[in-house]
Amino acid sequence: MAMVIDCHGHFTTAPKTLHAWRRKQLDTMNDPANAPHKTDLIITDDEIRAAVEAGQLKLQKERGGDLTLFSPIAGQMAHHLGNEQTSLVWAEVCNDLIHRVCHLFPYNFVGVCQLPQSPGAPPAHCIPELRRCVEELGFVGCNLNPDPSGGYWQDPPLTDRVWYPLYEEMVRLDVPAMVHVSSSCNPCFHGTGAHYINGDTTAFMQLLLADLFKDFPTLRFVIPHGGGAVPYHWGRYRGLSLETRQRPLEPLLDNVFFDTCVYHEPGIRFLTQVIPAANILFGSEMIGAVKGRDPNTGEYFDDTKRYLDACSHLSTEERHKIFEANTRRVYPRLDMLLKRRARVEATISV
Amino acid sequence: MAMVIDCHGHFTTAPKTLHAWRRKQLDTMNDPANAPHKTDLIITDDEIRAAVEAGQLKLQKERGGDLTLFSPIAGQMAHHLGNEQTSLVWAEVCNDLIHRVCHLFPYNFVGVCQLPQSPGAPPAHCIPELRRCVEELGFVGCNLNPDPSGGYWQDPPLTDRVWYPLYEEMVRLDVPAMVHVSSSCNPCFHGTGAHYINGDTTAFMQLLLADLFKDFPTLRFVIPHGGGAVPYHWGRYRGLSLETRQRPLEPLLDNVFFDTCVYHEPGIRFLTQVIPAANILFGSEMIGAVKGRDPNTGEYFDDTKRYLDACSHLSTEERHKIFEANTRRVYPRLDMLLKRRARVEATISV
Numbered sequence: 001m002a003m004v005i006d007c008h009g010h011f012t013t014a015p016k017t018l019h020a021w022r023r024k025q026l027d028t029m030n031d032p033a034n035a036p037h038k039t040d041l042i043i044t045d046d047e048i049r050a051a052v053e054a055g056q057l058k059l060q061k062e063r064g065g066d067l068t069l070f071s072p073i074a075g076q077m078a079h080h081l082g083n084e085q086t087s088l089v090w091a092e093v094c095n096d097l098i099h100r101v102c103h104l105f106p107y108n109f110v111g112v113c114q115l116p117q118s119p120g121a122p123p124a125h126c127i128p129e130l131r132r133c134v135e136e137l138g139f140v141g142c143n144l145n146p147d148p149s150g151g152y153w154q155d156p157p158l159t160d161r162v163w164y165p166l167y168e169e170m171v172r173l174d175v176p177a178m179v180h181v182s183s184s185c186n187p188c189f190h191g192t193g194a195h196y197i198n199g200d201t202t203a204f205m206q207l208l209l210a211d212l213f214k215d216f217p218t219l220r221f222v223i224p225h226g227g228g229a230v231p232y233h234w235g236r237y238r239g240l241s242l243e244t245r246q247r248p249l250e251p252l253l254d255n256v257f258f259d260t261c262v263y264h265e266p267g268i269r270f271l272t273q274v275i276p277a278a279n280i281l282f283g284s285e286m287i288g289a290v291k292g293r294d295p296n297t298g299e300y301f302d303d304t305k306r307y308l309d310a311c312s313h314l315s316t317e318e319r320h321k322i323f324e325a326n327t328r329r330v331y332p333r334l335d336m337l338l339k340r341r342a343r344v345e346a347t348i349s350v
Numbered sequence: 351m352a353m354v355i356d357c358h359g360h361f362t363t364a365p366k367t368l369h370a371w372r373r374k375q376l377d378t379m380n381d382p383a384n385a386p387h388k389t390d391l392i393i394t395d396d397e398i399r400a401a402v403e404a405g406q407l408k409l410q411k412e413r414g415g416d417l418t419l420f421s422p423i424a425g426q427m428a429h430h431l432g433n434e435q436t437s438l439v440w441a442e443v444c445n446d447l448i449h450r451v452c453h454l455f456p457y458n459f460v461g462v463c464q465l466p467q468s469p470g471a472p473p474a475h476c477i478p479e480l481r482r483c484v485e486e487l488g489f490v491g492c493n494l495n496p497d498p499s500g501g502y503w504q505d506p507p508l509t510d511r512v513w514y515p516l517y518e519e520m521v522r523l524d525v526p527a528m529v530h531v532s533s534s535c536n537p538c539f540h541g542t543g544a545h546y547i548n549g550d551t552t553a554f555m556q557l558l559l560a561d562l563f564k565d566f567p568t569l570r571f572v573i574p575h576g577g578g579a580v581p582y583h584w585g586r587y588r589g590l591s592l593e594t595r596q597r598p599l600e601p602l603l604d605n606v607f608f609d610t611c612v613y614h615e616p617g618i619r620f621l622t623q624v625i626p627a628a629n630i631l632f633g634s635e636m637i638g639a640v641k642g643r644d645p646n647t648g649e650y651f652d653d654t655k656r657y658l659d660a661c662s663h664l665s666t667e668e669r670h671k672i673f674e675a676n677t678r679r680v681y682p683r684l685d686m687l688l689k690r691r692a693r694v695e696a697t698i699s700v
Binding site: 153156187192201208209229232243264273301302 | 617642
C-alpha cells in the first residue's frame with residue numbers, strides 16, 4: 001500500500017525538562033563538578049507520549065501522513081555553544097530521546113540523528129555517535145550542520161577534505177545527510193527566516209563547485225526547505241555550472257535531493273515543475289518554523305501535503321516518488337526496515 | 351512612448367587600467383607615500399566608449415532595452431578591503447567613471463552610486479559621497495552593502511539605528527537603495543552563487559522583523575536577484591510575519607521592491623505570479639553573474655526581458671509597470687530627468 005513519508009520532522013515539542021537540562025549543561029560548562037549527568041534527565045514514557053500525541057502524531061494523522069523521519073530539534077543543536085564534549089553529550093541525550101519516540105511509535109517515526117559537531121573540531125569525531133545511532137539505535141540518516149559556528153561560517157566548506165572521513169562512514173553505513181544548519185547567533189541572520197534558507201543555498205553552491213561526488217559516487221545529501229533559493233534560481237545555477245566548471249548542472253541530481261518545505265502552493269507547484277520528481281522528497285518540518293494558519297485559507301502554512309495534492313500536473317507515478325519511493329531510495333535503511341516489517345506482517349497474517 | 355528600463359546594471363566591462371589602479375591602491379594601503387592618486391588613473395573617452403559599445407550598450411540594443419541604471423562593479427566594491435579612506439577614494443574613482451559613461455551615453459545610462467562603506471565604520475560617513483553623486487553628478491540611487499565585511503556579517507542589521515543617518519539623507523534626496531552585497535572573502539560563500547542570494551534573503555528578513563518603515567515611511571529598497579529566496583518562500587515569510595510580528599507581510603511591499611534577475615523563464619513566471627506587478631522592476635544585471643548562453647535555447651541566461659516577454663499572463667499595464675513605471679516611481683529623480691528631457695525634446699521639435 002502506498003505510504004506518505006515525511007522526510008523532515010524534528011522533536012520540537014520535547015518536554016521542557018530537556019531544555020532545563022540543556023541550560024544546566026551550558027551553565028556548568030566550565031564547572032564540570034556541577035555538570036548534569038545524562039541520567040539526571042528524567043522524562044517518562046507518558047511525557048513523551050503526551051508530547052508527540054498532541055503534536056506531531058496528531059498532525060501526521062490529520063494530514064494523511066504515515067511515517068516521519070524524526071530528528072532532534074534543529075534549532076537546538078546549537079553546535080556553537082560549549083565545546084566538543086558539550087556537543088557530544090548533548091547529541092547523545094537528544095538522539096536517545098528520539099530513539100525513545102521511535103520505540104514508542106515505531107510505525108510513525110523513524111530516527112535521524114544529530115551529530116556532535118563543534119566549531120573547528122574535525123568532523124571525523126562525529127563518527128562514533130553516527131555509528132551508534134545507525135547500528136545500535138536503528139536510525140536511517142543524520143543531520144549535518146554546514147556551519148557549526150552558528151551564523152559566522154568559520155568552518156571549511158562541505159567539500160573540504162576535512163569532512164571526508166565522515167562521508168566515508170556515511171557511505172559505509174549507507175545513510176544520507178540532510179544538510180541543516182542550527183540556530184543563528186549572528187544578529188544579521190534570523191534563524192528560520194534567513195540562516196536556514198541561506199544554509200541550503202550555500203551548501204548547494206559548494207557542491208556545484210567541487211568534485212565531491214567523483215570521490216563519493218554514492219554519497220547523498222538532502223537540501224531541506226525546498227532547496228533554499230536553488231530551484232527559484234535554477235537558471236543561475238545552470239549557468240554558473242557551465243561557466244565555472246564547464247559542465248552541466250544536472251548530474252549533481254544523482255546525489256542531491258530537495259525536500260518540499262515550501263509553505264505556499266505556488267512555491268510547491270514551481271518546485272515540482274522545475275526539479276525532476278525523482279529528486280523531490282515530501283517533507284513538512286512540522287511542527288517547526290511556521291506554526292500558524294494562513295488567514296486566507298484557514299490551513300496550516302506547513303501542511304505541504306495539501307499543496308502537493310493540489311498539483312494536478314503530477315502523475316500518479318510522480319506522486320509515488322515524492323511521497324514514498326524517493327525517500328526509501330535515498331534512505332535505504334528505511335527501505336530495509338519497511339520491507340522487514342512487511343515480511344513480518346505477511347507472516348503474522350498467514 | 352513606452353520605455354524598457356533596466357534597473358540593475360554594473361560597469362563590469364570597465365577598462366583594465368581601473369583594476370590595475372585598484373591593485374596599486376590596495377598594495378600601498380600602509381604606504382601612503384606611494385599610494386596612487388585619483389588623477390593617476392588615465393582612462394580616455396574612447397576607452398570608455400569601446401568598453402560600453404562592445405558590451406552593455408550592444409546588448410541593451412540587441413535585447414530591446416532603452417536605458418540602464420548603471421553602477422560600479424558590485425563584486426569590486428569589496429568594502430572589506432583596506433580601510434575607510436581606501437573605500438572612500440575607491441568609491442569616488444568608481445562613481446566618477448560611471449558619471450563619465452552616463453555623460454557619454456546620456457540616453458542609455460543613468461548613474462547609481464557605490465557607497466564608501468567600511469566594516470565597523472558609521473554608515474553616516476557615506477553621506478557626503480551620496481550627496482555628491484546625487485546633487486553634483488545627477489545619480490538617481492545608491493547600492494547599499496548589507497555586509498561590508500564581505501561574507502562574515504559582522505556589521506549590524508540594516509534595521510539598526512546606526513544606519514539611520516544615511517536613511518535620513520536618502521529620504522531627503524529621495525533616492526532608493528538597491529541592497530547589494532559585494533564579493534565574498536569567506537570560503538564558504540561563492541560570490542554570485544551564494545553570497546549575493548543570501549544577502550538578498552537576509553536583508554528582507556531583517557526588514558520583516560523591524561519597524562524601519564514606520565520611522566521612514568518613504569524609504570525604498572530594491573532587493574536584487576529576484577529577491578533572493580524570498581518570493582519562492584513567500585508563504586514562509588507570510589507565516590513568519592504573522593507569527594513573530596503579529597502583522598501581515600504585505601504592507602512591507604510599500605517600501606520593498608524586487609528586480610527580475612532570475613535567469614530562467616519558469617522563475618520569472620513564478621515571480622510575476624506571486625509578487626504584485628507594482629513591486630517588480632525589470633533588471634538583468636547584464637553583463638554580470640552569468641554571462642553564457644543556455645545550450646538548450648541558445649539564448650543568454652541573463653536576457654531576462656525575453657522571459658518576461660514570454661509571460662502571457664501579464665497584462666499590458668503590468669508590463670508597463672515592470673519595464674518602466676515602477677522604476678520611475680521608485681527612482682523619482684530618474685522620472686524627473688526623463689520628464690525634463692521630454693520637455694526639452696518637445697521644445698526642440700516645435
